[in-house]
Amino acid sequence: MNQLFPHVDWMGMLTATGQTLYMTLVSGVFTFIFGVILGLVLFLTAKGGLYENAITYRITSSFVNIFRAIPFIILIILLIPLTVLIIGTMIGASAALPSIIIGASPFFARLVEIGLHEVDKGVIEASQSMGATRFQIIWKVLLPESLPSIISGMTVTLIALIGNTAMAGVVGAGGLGTLAYNDGFEANNNDVTFVATIIILVIVFIIQFIGDIIARRVDKR
């Protein structure tokens, strides 16, 4: 092993993997929460929605579009003041979280919105005919009925998110991205870059695999 990858510090690789997983999971949880909320706002306030409101829709929609359009590497730099305000520093794994979450939530929100649009209008009408309140429709109809789409969307988002953690690594977030860039690319140790890449690929495959299984299990269509 050491002959094959002479420059790899395995303990350092493990620490970096832990940091990447930390960034992925924590930002994943927040992205999920913000994405579902934003997706619901987009769906519900749109024309013909349960809480139709043109102004709210337009503001939310513009916000989502703007943050989705900004390249991630620029977003990190733009958000430095906010990061310092929330986390207290701009270096380290935690410091990467705000920009990763703000970068991924709008993307996931659009996927949630698409999933909600796939819910049969007839089912919503049937729920109304049974006297369901709007809150009951959201909680008992819209979210459960769009769950497979939301889970598939979350899988795609998580994978995009891992890419972003690696990019954040270049500006000092730590994790496999930092390792691959500093110890690998800059120090010209291609074996380090290679191992870091393989680990990232394995994480991606595992997430895709688990996501597919859950999506299939909840899909009774």
Add this chain to the structure above:
Amino acid sequence: MIRLTHVKKVYQTSAGPVKALTDLNLEVRQGEIFGVIGYSGAGKSTLIRLINLLERPTEGRVEVAGHVLSALSEKELSRERKQIGMIFQHFNLLWSRTVAENIAFPLELSGLSKDKRKKRVEELIRLVGLEGRASSYPSQLSGGQKQRVGIARALANNPAVLLCDEATSALDPKTTDSILQLLSDINRSLGITIVLITHEMYVINKICHRVAVLDKGSIVEEGTVRDIFLSPQQAITKEFVGQVAAPLKQQIRIEKFQSANPDGKIVQLHFDGKTDQQPAVDRLLHNQAIRVTIIVSELAPSQNGFYGTLVLLINGHQDTVQSAIDQIRSESVKVEVLPS
């Protein structure tokens, strides 16, 4: 039970206002099955959705079970709607829930405890004949079974009214019959008032007591199903009546004679056309002791006379009628006495 008074519905579209219903008045009585028939675009869907205020009338009053629904706020409506069940053409079940969970859904909305829900769901599953399917998902059911789930769900909160929105239009003829039978049974056993909309006269004939014909947003004809069938006035009503196959119309005519002459006997004579059976018919028609009315005559000439059927109403003393029937039977005419 249900009263729509001067109801109008106008939709605002980008192409200008579209009138869906124009000054409509309708009264549905307690416990009856009331049908509304019309072509697509006549306003049927709008009409049925006005009854539970899924559509708000532009003008007019909607009253159900003594409550003026058109005057209620959204929140008050949620409560009143539990009194009005509804089933749909495409069933509109939640695919993420099992049969039992789908039926429990309206009970959850009403805040019923878990134990009570379970008990009620079991009752409903029995009522609609879905024993053993409680833990199936909708995607594992046939169309007819899905509609049974829809019916169970609609009945869960013991509503006073059941609205059926083209409930059998997506089903094959045999399944249609079984669902109509179920609706008819429920109407009888629970005394629930049913309003259904359809474009098939067959459905109206099968289970409705009264019918209204809807054309271009207004009711053009209304009455008991019998009257509408036997003497349709409007051209569109005649078209709908014409949809139903001739034997069915015959059946209605026979039943009408039956109820008007409870003492008379209705017989169906079958002629095979192998021998000349004219003398037998002559003797029957000229029998002075009885009175014979021809209800249906479907005869066609054959080599030796004619073949086909005659449906007759025979009035007279019981014994004389019986001997006349025996007489014609002895002359190799097949006689079927229709049950009265």
